[in-house]
Amino acid sequence: MKIGILGAGHMGSSIIRGLANCYSATDLLVKGHRVTPELQAFQREIGFQLLTENDFSAADVLFVTTPAPATQTILRATNVANHTIIISAVQGITPAQIQDIFPTNSAVCIIPNIPVAVNAGCIAMTKADAATPADQKTVDELLAQLGTIVAVPATNAGIVGTVAGCGPAFVDVFMSALADAAVQNGLDRKTAYQVAASMVFGSAKLALETGTNPDVLKDQVTSPGGSTIKGVVGLDEKGFRNAVNHAVNQANG
């Protein structure tokens, strides 16, 4: 299978890295805005085919990872084959908008997140009738290589995309703050980041593998009269939950 990637910024390069772990790099066809030294270095590292024109007629699937405001203009200047399945990762773009440009192609809209680079993404997928069942199966199998797919109706796609797509940045801010506090208490920076990240990883793994509600997991950590409950109350005193709620609603606005 030949897989095109249009746009090689943060999202595009994360998808490329994840795909390169599962598919032959020479089957990945990549087109950035310009051929920059950074893109050439990335090409040498991964080994994908670097295109100089927006011609994806050889691609069975095309990931679109271009900036939202320019995407429809870029797609109108992009060549695909009749059988090319378009997978848009562009926030705000709908399957109908893609089919307006490519009426005969199957179109699927997703909001992936940066952990697709390590095949641990959370991929919000809009359920729509814009792909044939066979093409949808191809998309499902392809995306499953990059992480967990959460398929929701169009009405919920925005909020799932916000929590999954923007969420890594919120968690990164949290890890950064944890590490700063550890450094403030004398730990070296490298160890502080390692501790913060492995703690977040383990907490997420436990929640996913046991299916346990996070409030129940929190209760398992808060020993009576212990240190954790003092910290949880400290979070509440500083409005942590409200801050997270506000962040999600701002991003989803």
Ligand SMILES: NC(=O)C1=CN([C@@H]2O[C@H](COP(=O)(O)OP(=O)(O)OC[C@H]3O[C@@H](n4cnc5c(N)ncnc54)[C@H](O)[C@@H]3O)[C@@H](O)[C@H]2O)C=CC1
């Ligand atoms: N960064 C993230 O975590 C996520 C991003 N997205 C979506 O991915 C898209 C890109 O976002 P980022 O990667 O963060 O931005 P970015 O600015 O890092 O990358 C955008 C890329 O598009 C390229 N580009 C611009 N015009 C082009 C053209 N005419 N032809 C080919 N490439 C062109 C730019 O050179 C750049 O490499 C956006 O639509 C965003 O909504 C979706 C989910 C998560």
Ligand SMILES: O=C(O)[C@@H]1CCC=N1
């Ligand atoms: O910040 C953004 O607009 C993109 C979409 C989701 C994550 N990053």
